[in-house]
Amino acid sequence: MPLAYLVRRLAMAIPTLFGVAIVDFVLLRVVPGNPIAMMIPPGASAADIARLRAFYGLDQPIPVQFWRWLEALLHGNLGVSIDLRRGVLGLVMSRLPATLELALLAMVLAVALGIALGVGAIYWQGRWPEAVVDGIAGLGMAIPDFLWGLLLVLLLGVLLPILPISGRIDPMLSTHFVTPFYLAESLARGEFSLVGSLLAHMALPAVALALPLTAVIARILKSALVEAMSQDYILMARVKGLGRARIIWTEAFRNALVPTVTLSGVQFTFLVGGTVLIERIFSYPGIGNMAIDAVIGRDLPLIQGVVMTFAVLFILINLLIDMTYVLLNPRVRHG
Amino acid sequence: MSDFSRRQFLQTVGAAAAAVPALEVMGGGAALARDANALTIAYNVDLPSWDPTSGPSAVNPTIQSIYKSVFGQFIDQNPDLSFRPGLITKWGWNDDKSKIAMTVREGAFWHDGTPVTPEDVVWSLERAADPKGGNPIQFVWSKIGNFKISGQEVTADVKSYEPALFKWMAFLTGFVLPKKAYEKAGAQGFEKQPIGSGPYQVEEFQRGAFVRLKAFPKWWGGKPAFENVVFKFVTDPTSRVAEVESGSSDLTLNVPYEEYDRLRVKPGFAGSARPITDIGMLFVTNRPPMLNRDLRLALHHAIDKKAIVDKLLRGYGVPIDTLEAPEYEAFDPTIKVGYDPAKAKALMAKAGYSPQHPVSFTIQTTRGYMPKDFEMIQAIAGMWQEIGANANIEVYEIAKHFELRAEHKLAPLAFYDWGNAIGDPSTSTGFAMFSPSPHSAWKSPKLDAMIGPLWGMKDEAKRIAGYKAVDRYIAENGLVIPLLQYAQPILYRQGLTVVPHAAGCILPQTVGRA
Numbered sequence: 001m002p003l004a005y006l007v008r009r010l011a012m013a014i015p016t017l018f019g020v021a022i023v024d025f026v027l028l029r030v031v032p033g034n035p036i037a038m039m040i041p042p043g044a045s046a047a048d049i050a051r052l053r054a055f056y057g058l059d060q061p062i063p064v065q066f067w068r069w070l071e072a073l074l075h076g077n078l079g080v081s082i083d084l085r086r087g088v089l090g091l092v093m094s095r096l097p098a099t100l101e102l103a104l105l106a107m108v109l110a111v112a113l114g115i116a117l118g119v120g121a122i123y124w125q126g127r128w129p130e131a132v133v134d135g136i137a138g139l140g141m142a143i144p145d146f147l148w149g150l151l152l153v154l155l156l157g158v159l160l161p162i163l164p165i166s167g168r169i170d171p172m173l174s175t176h177f178v179t180p181f182y183l184a185e186s187l188a189r190g191e192f193s194l195v196g197s198l199l200a201h202m203a204l205p206a207v208a209l210a211l212p213l214t215a216v217i218a219r220i221l222k223s224a225l226v227e228a229m230s231q232d233y234i235l236m237a238r239v240k241g242l243g244r245a246r247i248i249w250t251e252a253f254r255n256a257l258v259p260t261v262t263l264s265g266v267q268f269t270f271l272v273g274g275t276v277l278i279e280r281i282f283s284y285p286g287i288g289n290m291a292i293d294a295v296i297g298r299d300l301p302l303i304q305g306v307v308m309t310f311a312v313l314f315i316l317i318n319l320l321i322d323m324t325y326v327l328l329n330p331r332v333r334h335g
Numbered sequence: 336m337s338d339f340s341r342r343q344f345l346q347t348v349g350a351a352a353a354a355v356p357a358l359e360v361m362g363g364g365a366a367l368a369r370d371a372n373a374l375t376i377a378y379n380v381d382l383p384s385w386d387p388t389s390g391p392s393a394v395n396p397t398i399q400s401i402y403k404s405v406f407g408q409f410i411d412q413n414p415d416l417s418f419r420p421g422l423i424t425k426w427g428w429n430d431d432k433s434k435i436a437m438t439v440r441e442g443a444f445w446h447d448g449t450p451v452t453p454e455d456v457v458w459s460l461e462r463a464a465d466p467k468g469g470n471p472i473q474f475v476w477s478k479i480g481n482f483k484i485s486g487q488e489v490t491a492d493v494k495s496y497e498p499a500l501f502k503w504m505a506f507l508t509g510f511v512l513p514k515k516a517y518e519k520a521g522a523q524g525f526e527k528q529p530i531g532s533g534p535y536q537v538e539e540f541q542r543g544a545f546v547r548l549k550a551f552p553k554w555w556g557g558k559p560a561f562e563n564v565v566f567k568f569v570t571d572p573t574s575r576v577a578e579v580e581s582g583s584s585d586l587t588l589n590v591p592y593e594e595y596d597r598l599r600v601k602p603g604f605a606g607s608a609r610p611i612t613d614i615g616m617l618f619v620t621n622r623p624p625m626l627n628r629d630l631r632l633a634l635h636h637a638i639d640k641k642a643i644v645d646k647l648l649r650g651y652g653v654p655i656d657t658l659e660a661p662e663y664e665a666f667d668p669t670i671k672v673g674y675d676p677a678k679a680k681a682l683m684a685k686a687g688y689s690p691q692h693p694v695s696f697t698i699q700t701t702r703g704y705m706p707k708d709f710e711m712i713q714a715i716a717g718m719w720q721e722i723g724a725n726a727n728i729e730v731y732e733i734a735k736h737f738e739l740r741a742e743h744k745l746a747p748l749a750f751y752d753w754g755n756a757i758g759d760p761s762t763s764t765g766f767a768m769f770s771p772s773p774h775s776a777w778k779s780p781k782l783d784a785m786i787g788p789l790w791g792m793k794d795e796a797k798r799i800a801g802y803k804a805v806d807r808y809i810a811e812n813g814l815v816i817p818l819l820q821y822a823q824p825i826l827y828r829q830g831l832t833v834v835p836h837a838a839g840c841i842l843p844q845t846v847g848r849a
Binding site: 032033034035036037038039040041042043044045048049082083084085086094095150153154157158161164165166167168169171172174175280281282283284285286289290292293296297298 | 370373375377381383384386389390391392394471472473474475523526539541542543544545547563565567568569570571573574577578580581582583731732733734735737738739740741742762766771772773774
């Protein structure tokens with residue numbers, strides 16, 4: 001079943017991506033501000049401007065432009081960035097890993113903290129730590145990630161300057177990365193000074209991204225655990241004399257995990273979307289930071305490429321979540 | 336079930352506190368900028384490309400600091416905008432201005448160790464003039480050709496006289512690139528391994544993050560104070576302030592004036608905020624109701640520019656009445672419009688407007704593109720209300736401004752920041768007010784008749800006098816409303832000496848130790 005399910009889901013992604021491509025392309029040509037107007041030199045004549053428009057293919061009707069772009073896209077060519085003057089695919093591939101590493105670290109942090117808080121709240125249910133956990137979760141959900149980012153810059157970057165607040169790695173370090181996955185590569189090569197620098201630079205943006213998701217995970221897990229703890233099999237475990245901690249971990253947790261994973265997965269897509277602003281605040285060289293520059297400069301090919309990349313990423317994340325759900329839930333797996 | 340005890344709580348807090356030094360060891364922030372041989376600059380823009388002569392980034396004034404650190408220009412510019420020898424040590428026209436002559440510097444080297452030659456200079460100029468080369472200033476470089484080399488001397492024929500030609504050699508795209516290295520590497524290869532002849536060579540470049548430079552020992556200008564320079568690309572102003580405040584960077588620029596005032600008096604920090612070649616102005620488009628001269632003049636007289644500078648920009652700025660800043664060649668201090676609310680009301684009455692019978696129009700502005708741009712327009716709209724003018728403020732992105740301006744579709748009034756790093760009147764009044772220029776908003780045959788002959792005027796004194804006359808005519812007719820010359824806030828740690836550059840550049844080779 002999972003293979004057929006996977007194929008069906010992948011097939012469904014095609015019309016979704018096509019829809020995104022249309023909206024992405026048309027919207028960018030309808031919104032005010034075009035890249036040619038931004039690069040017109042002072043002495044340019046009308047003929048010069050027309051030449052520039054033709055050079056970038058913007059003199060053609062929108063359907064013709066779209067068809068040409070789509071045709072190139074199907075051949076794996078996302079075009080050439082107007083501002084950066086490099087292939088969009090290469091640019092996206094060089095910056096996406098930084099975003100993925102940051103998002104994954106944030107996710108790991110959020111899951112670890114969320115589980116700890118959710119389980120903690122149930123473990124100390126009815127006591128003051130539960131109120132503390134609820135308070136933390138409420139605060140985490142009430143404050144958006146970019147505000148957490150600014151607070152962290154102020155607290156741990158300025159007032160108590162213990163962590164770097166910009167970039168991905170210490171600029172004074174000599175690096176010879178072969179892949180754009182710096183963290184994974186440094187870990188694989190056992191270069192722990194680089195790992196340390198990378199983690200230090202990712203710490204604050206990752207925490208800023210993780211905090212709202214931590215709160216969501218803690219809340220969902222807590223609710224799921226409350227429900228699980230009221231089931232008959234938990235009563236049976238208690239009758240058997242099992243301790244509260246053991247009951248939570250061995251009996252209730254696994255069942256509470258299914259809704260948590262599903263909802264957390266959905267939240268992960270928001271987390272990836274949140275990297276755009278967070279990368280800006282922390283001058284982190286990921287795809288989001290590049291996207292903002294592209295929008296400011298009306299770099300149409302690059303914006304289109306980034307949007308399509310995010311679309312593919314979101315589809316893949318959702319697919320992954322659904323597959324995990326299938327694997328975790330026996331009723332779905334054997335249904 | 337055990338309770339979460341006070342002891343456990345204290346143990347947890349203690350563990351967290353113990354983790355703090357561990358995080359510092361991992362490569363934390365504060366110590367990074369303290370390398371005695373390194374200067375770390377939190378820079379306000381990213382570097383899109385390593386070719387300073389083609390593509391949109393070549394004409395982005397904010398990127399020029401990095402280009403000027405790595406590449407040599409034909410002619411250099413002093414911090415006061417005057418010109419000095421660069422890779423060309425002597426330059427000039429012949430008597431009838433039909434030829435130019437340049438002497439190429441001896442003893443200048445490329446970062447690969449080979450000498451800079453007259454062939455490099457000629458190749459760079461020919462490449463810049465090639466319409467297929469993608470140089471946005473090609474319209475200037477194409478005005479000379481037929482180069483001849485004799486020893487270190489280069490001569491060329493003037494195809495079309497461009498009075499500001501040598502000034503452009505110190506400005507956008509006026510860089511000399513290495514012929515052999517560029518042809519060998521190709522455009523893509525050069526992007527990966529740029530070779531210049533400037534004071535610093537590229538050691539590591541991480542797109543979107545930073546560029547690390549190393550002093551070039553064979554630079555003709557001598558050894559800079561710092562062996563290493565890091566430009567960190569920190570585009571968010573708040574983050575730039577934090578970079579300097581935390582000690583992660585030694586120097587930053589273009590921070591909010593409030594933050595500048597807060598930090599520069601803090602122990603350990605210093606700063607400078609000197610006027611630069613950025614002019615905040617209101618474009619006037621010749622469409623109703625701005626076709627009325629009295630209304631235009633009334634609007635100009637009603638603006639208290641000094642109050643705007645003092646109250647909104649905390650005193651950092653210089654009120655101006657023409658598009659020429661005091662440092663520019665064609666600046667004429669006798670051209671004054673002045674704040675005069677009574678005169679403004681009288682002019683409004685003459686135009687048929689009053690607070691009881693107000694005129695309404697739209698004014699467009701960016702928000703956050705320049706310091707206090709939106710707030711400035713809000714304040715101006717308030718001043719105009721006093722004389723019977725209701726300005727409807729429309730906020731747009733700078734990209735939309737460029738599009739509307741190129742299509743001559745700006746609102747009757749539109750805020751913009753006009754830069755002119757070489758201070759020539761052609762690159763301020765000329766391009767901003769001459770109808771055929773895609774950057775002008777007021778299109779007028781009479782103004783064109785005044786500016787047109789100045790483009791190729793060979794008598795420099797007459798040309799400058801001509802632009803002063805144009806500026807006077809513009810002021811007397813209210814064809815543009817210049818507001819102020821911006822000051823550039825530069826924050827740095829104490830112990831550094833920073834030379835502010837009127838063009839707004841931060842040149843690491845001019846930063847020293849106190």
